[in-house]
Every structure is written in C-alpha cells, then in structure tokens.
Amino acid sequence: MALQIEHVTKRFGDFTAVNDLSLTVGEGAMYGFLGANGAGKTTTFRMILGLLTPNEGTITWNGKPISYTTSPHIGYLPEERGLYPKMKVEEQLLFLAELRGMKRSDAKREIGGWLDRFEVPQYLNKKVEELSKGNQQKIQVIAALLHKPKLIILDEPFSGLDPVNVEMLKKAILDIRNSGATIVFSSHRMDHVEELCEQFSIIDHGKQIVSGTLKEVKRSLGKQNVRIRSDYKLDALAGLPGVNSVKPTIEGAVYQVDSDETAELLLTEALKAGPVRQFEIEEPTLQDIFIAKVGKEHA
C-alpha cells in the first residue's frame, strides 16, 4: 500500500502525457517502469515527486499526499547527470544529503563507505566535470541513496554504465531494497526489469498497456512458443487447432500456440510422426511482450 497512484492523468495543453494511470507499489517492493522514449515515464516520476500536479487522480505515499515534508524520505535519480559540474564530489554529496534532511556529520561518515563500495574513493575531492560519465552516474546514485530514503525513484539508473558497473549497481539497489526501501525505476532495458522487478508496467504514449507481476503478464499474454526439433517432417502439425503460426527452423519449427493444452497436443502428434530430439515450451521474454504490445507502432 506504500505508493498508490490512482487514475492519474496529466495534460500539457492539448497533449496528454499520462493517461489514467493506476498502480500500487507495496512497501519494500521493486517496481519497473518500461516505456519507449517520450512515453510519459519522467512525467509520472515528476508527479510522484510533487514537481507536477496531476490534472486528475491522486498520488499518495502511505496514505498521505507527497509534499515537501515527505521529501527527506525520498531519493531521486534524474535521467541526466543531476549534479553541479563545478562542485567537488564530497561537497556536492554533503549539500544534497543536507538538503534531504541528513546531518552533515552523518553524511560525511557515510560518503566514504559508498565511494569504496562503488570503487571510486579517489574521486572524493575531484570536481564532477572531471569524472567520466559512468563515474558521474555512480556519484549521482550515491546522492540519491545516501540519506537512506524510504521511497527511491530511479530514472534510467543504468544508462551510461558498463556491464561491470551495472552489476555493481544492481547489487546496491537490491541491498537497499532488502533493507526495506520501496524502489520505482524506469528503463528501456527489458533484461534489467525482468531481473530486478517483481512488478512492472509498460507505458506507451501515456497509457498503461500492461501491468502486474511478471508471471501474470506472461500468462495473460496467452501466447507461448513451442520449439520442436525432429528428423521427420512436421508439416502436418501446423494444421492442428490452437496453433497460430509456424516458423520453420533448420531441423524443425517454432510454433506459436495459445495454451498449454495445445502444446501437449503438439508433443503427442510429433511423437506419432517419429522420435523427437527436442521439445521446449518457451515463455515469452519481456522483450517479446514489449514488442507485442508496443513494438508494432514503433516498428
């Protein structure tokens, strides 16, 4: 019940940026926001932060609307480098932590630990503009997490990081989540969302197209692929009821089917034709779901 967004709509003039969005992020949950660029992710985040007021609907955090009194409990990572280019790393982190209600002395103590964790302790007294983009991103993540927020909003946290650093950051985010924080993050990298989130939404042109847990969504898509490899011709299988389409592969074919029953039917029929070397039911990946739901318009 922690973060509740109910029927939120945001319009800028004639343009509807977010259209009737509803979602609930439970306390200690990790929620993923998927969407193409310009889908309305950042606008939603800005509304959660109270920077923008929705035209319709309400956003509450633990039952109360979000205001400047709740801001010390919120951590925010903006999409682009949200740091002063000319300020030194330590001063910058102290300033932002203080602004979020943290005591200067406490912040000072914590900064060292965070820099060590991200393997960048040598940058403590460097100006931010002297750091590489990936390292700036790390500092920015620290700035968002330093004051131990209860609600963390991360806008594209993994952009600009190499695979090693992505792993480092994923681990840090998971640790924070395990310590009880609620995390909402956006990405257009499906694999990150698939790996980290219990729940997610796909937003397209301001509309929530898909939402729920990963399992639910995959089930509800009602489509799965069955891959069969065999030495015999399998042409006859294509005509079975419930098979939507067939994609021939080198030694067999991939069938798109509606239900588990059809998959079983396929297997029995295939075995009748001869020995089967491989039979696999592939669950759709998030990528498939995204493309199925959004991709057509973008293709």
Add this chain to the structure above:
Amino acid sequence: MREFWIIFKQAFMTKAKTKSFVITTVLVVAGIFLLSNLPRILDSIDGIGGDEPTTLKVIDASGQLKDPLAAVLQSNESDITVEATEESEKELEKQVRSEDIDSFLTLSLDETNTIQAKYTTLSSIETSLPETLRNALQTVQAGVKADELSLSSEQVDSLFTQVNFEKNNISASAKSEDELNQARILVYVLMFVIYFAVILYSGMIATEVATEKSSRVMEILISSVSPVKHMFAKVLGIGTLGIVQILLYGIAGFIAFKTSPSEATEGIGSFFNVTDINPMTLVYAVVFFLLGYFLYATLAALLGSLVSRTEDVQQMIMPMTLMIVAAFILAASGLGNPELVYLKYASFFPFFTPLVMFLRVGMLDLPMWEPLLAIVIMLVTIFVLGWFGARVYRGGVLMYGPSRSLKDIKKAIQLGKE
C-alpha cells in the same frame, strides 16, 4: 527554513571558493593599493629615468631676450635652461635633422617691439615644452612692452588683476559649485560600482539558475525545497557574496588611503575629498545598490529559469542588461547637469532609479520625499516581480527545450500552475 539556509550557504560558498572569484578580488584589492600609491611610484620612476633638465639652444637676434627668458623660466621653476648660441639657423636645423639636438628657438624683435619666436623641432607630438616657452615669452613680452610704455611693475600688475568671479546658484535643489564638484567624483565612482555590481551579480544569478537547470540538479533541488524558496535563497546568497566582495574593496580602499604617504593622499585623496564625503551619499549608495541588486537579480532568476542551456543565458538577459546600460547612460548624462528634466522622471522608473535617483540625490539637495518615493516604488516593484518571478520560476525550471524568448514566460506560468 533549514533548506533555505542550506541553499543560501551553498550559493555563497561555492561561488566564493571559485578561483575566478578569489583572483578577481585579490587583483582589485591590489589595484586599489597600487592606485593609492601611484603618485609615490611615479615619483620614484621619475627619479630613476625621466626628466633630465632640458637645455635649449637659442638664436637671439636682438640680444636682449635670452636673459629675461632665462629669468622667467627660472622663476617659474621650469627645468628648461636656455643657452645662447652663435651657430646659424641652417647649422642648427641640420643638427635637428640629424637628431643631435631635439629643437632650437629663434628669437627676434620686430619694428613694433613684438617678439617673433620660431621653435624648430622634428617632433610633432611635443606640446608641453613649446607651451612653456610661449607662456614665458608672453611674460617677457609684457615686460618689454611695459618698458616701452614706461610703466612701473605695480602698474603692470594692476593691468593683470584677476576678476573676482563667483557663481551663485539660487535653485533650491542645487548645491554650491564646490560641493557639486566634490559630489560629482564620488557619485561617479559609486555609480560605477552600483552599475558593475548589478550587471555582474545578476548575470551570475541567471547563469547559476541555468546551470542548475541544464545539469538537472534543479529537479533534485526543487523536489526537496520549493522553487520559490530556492529562488530567493539563491538571490540572497549571491547578493551576500556581492556585499562581501564590495565590503572587501571598501575596506581595502580605506586602509590604502589611510596608510599611503601624506603626499599621495594629497594627490588622489584630495581629488576624492575623502574627508568631506557626505555620509548620506554613502547611505544612499548602499540603499540603491541593495534595491537595484534585488530588482535585477529577481528578474535575472526569472529569465534564467526559462533557458535550458547556459549558452542561451546571455541572449535571454540581454533586454535586462540593456536596461541597466540605459540607466547608466542616463545617469552619466546628468553628471554635468543633474537638474535636467528628463532625469527627474527617469529617476522614478524603478529600473532606472538605482542609478538615476542616486545621481540626483547625490548631487542635488532634493526634498526628502523624492528619494523616499523612489525607494517605495522600487520596493513595490521588487515585491511584484518576486511574486511574479516565483510563479514563472516554478514552471520555468521544469521546462526544457529550445526556449529563448520572452514568450516562454506565459508557458512557464501555465506549467507552474498545473
């Protein structure tokens, strides 16, 4: 309130710690000390190189002019010594051409006993030496003519008695000529300080705001503190920085003039009339600096919130800069005659008040209500602009994209309301 002070402190400290700020401050302080000791430094340079006494060759055809000329030059404490020569004009010209000597002088008396002098030189820029000679010869001529008319030296003196001329301005607001001259320098200097400070610090604000916006720190900031608080904390922070900087200059100036040798203070100090400064002029300078700063800084913050890239800041604040420049030109035009009618009207226009009203109040004896009314008008304008600016700012800081025209103000207010 806590966040307000954190941002205030941050705005102040980060700027105060920048190299450019420290270097500028140190350079200006050094400049002040240099300027106050300039006469002494120039003196010592004179002592090393410079002005050797000039010896000038003179062809005196009449034979009776060289000695009086030498005497006059000596009594004028000039370092020119004249030396009669028998060489011909041609020879001397040749020497001038070959640069053996700089110049020579030919003197003769015509039939009416008028001195005919010819100064021959290659240099066309030299003016002080011929001028000194001309003045000296004028005196010699007066003597020659007086002799011719058999006038006594008392009679000659009485001929040259100075007129007793006194200006008496009976306009109610005018100060005496002496006071005016004193005030003019002080007002001019302070006008410059106000002008530069307002341009410099309001430009700083606009750039700061645009930097925060373009680096997206703004989103973090205004999710922790309201944009209005942020804006005023910023304006106050940079304002305090400006006051500190100007105070440093003031203290440096004071110390410099107090400690520099008396001769030097006589030179520049008397020029500025440090001792006779009207304290009210300084009070008005502070008041109009503060008001001018807050007026323009609020405007600058408003404008800075509209651009998304620091490169666009200059373009956006151009109208504002032009307004300060216009105020300065108006005020400068009034230094010679502060009673011009258009200045009176201009001094009540809030964007011109800091400079124009300061000029008038510094140079004229205005009735109290005039500066007070101008101050009230400014305060109201600052208040209105602050209220309006806060509304624009709220939306402006969230607006990205190619915004570089004043039309975006409307868009920003719209966005701020939503």
